[in-house]
Amino acid sequence: MSSNQPYLTFYDGRRTPQLGLGTWQVTGDATAPAVQAAIEAGYRAIDTAYIYYNETEVGQGIAQSGVPREDLFITTKLWNNRHELDSAKSALQESLDRLQLDYVDLYLIHWPVPKEKMYLQAWEALIQMRDDGRAKSIGVCNFNADHLQNLLDKTGVLPVVNQIELHPYFQQTELCAYHADHGILTEAWSPLGQGQVLTDPVIQELAHQLQASPAQVILRWHIQMGHIVIPKSANPDRIRENFNLWNLHLDDAAMARIATLNKADGRIGPEPELFHVMKG
Ligand code: A2P
Secondary structure (H helix, E strand, C coil), X not given: CHHHCCEEECCCCCEEECECEECCCCCHHHXXXXXXXXHHHCCXXXXXXXXXXXXXXXHHHHHHHCCXXXXXXXXXXXXXXXXXXXXXXXXXXXXXXXXXXXXXXXXEECCCCHHHCCHHHHHHHHHHHHHXXXXXXXXEECCCHHXXXXXXXXXXXXXXXXXXXXXXXXXXXXXXXXXHHHCCEEEEECCCCCCHHHHCHHHHHHHHHHCCCHHHHHHHHHHHXXXXXXXXXXXXXXXHHHHCCCCCCCCHHHHHHXXXXXXXXXXXXXXXXXXXXXXX
């Protein structure tokens, strides 16, 4: 039930559902039905990005859901080649036009691309977008602590959220501690490790004990860790399964066992300091 799901509050006073639908690699005709299935199951948060090339279809799913706009929480992201101030401002408008929305609830810088030295300008653009109301809250993805500190030092404004790769094999403990110290919420992308953590023996054993699926165990771990979490699925059954977490509880021993799964080399996606794809 949408009314029973947990929400978290940003430092700017706005709030977000803690669990949303991720749409990376959900493309074409599969997209609008996935969004509709999610909203029907009770999801109120949908995460997309310019570079997923599915904003139009996400917008169609939202429009067809019949749920009032103010009950939904929609996130999209600025791509790497649009960090220049005016370019960033028009990129948001282009995303809004594709989504058929007047505003997004959260607009994120997708990657810092630090070698380009442009993310501060992008951040200034996001601050202006927030002030003009087209982005209710603003944040970043894939920033490390140095990048976050640079935003604070140069603009005095911190993101409400940093969306990072985070799953039991890559728990990002230090960066999460920085977030907690600075009032930034941690949002986990690839929360299931792109599916790779589902077959882990510890996760499988806990799933068996708790009579839950491996995905539910991992997602419940994220919820109890306080992460915002956006599992991707294009399959309506799995979309529903991933939202059915509210009666599940991991005790301290189960949480401690999952904590041991962290691996120094557990990152699956790109290293943010080096990621430098400018084509879009
Ligand atoms: P599918 O879209 O076919 O459901 P992540 O969010 O960590 O990137 O993981 C996404 C991957 O996990 C996708 O391959 C997705 O496949 C799969 N997945 C998502 N939910 C479940 C689930 N409940 N059970 C099994 N696989 C899942």
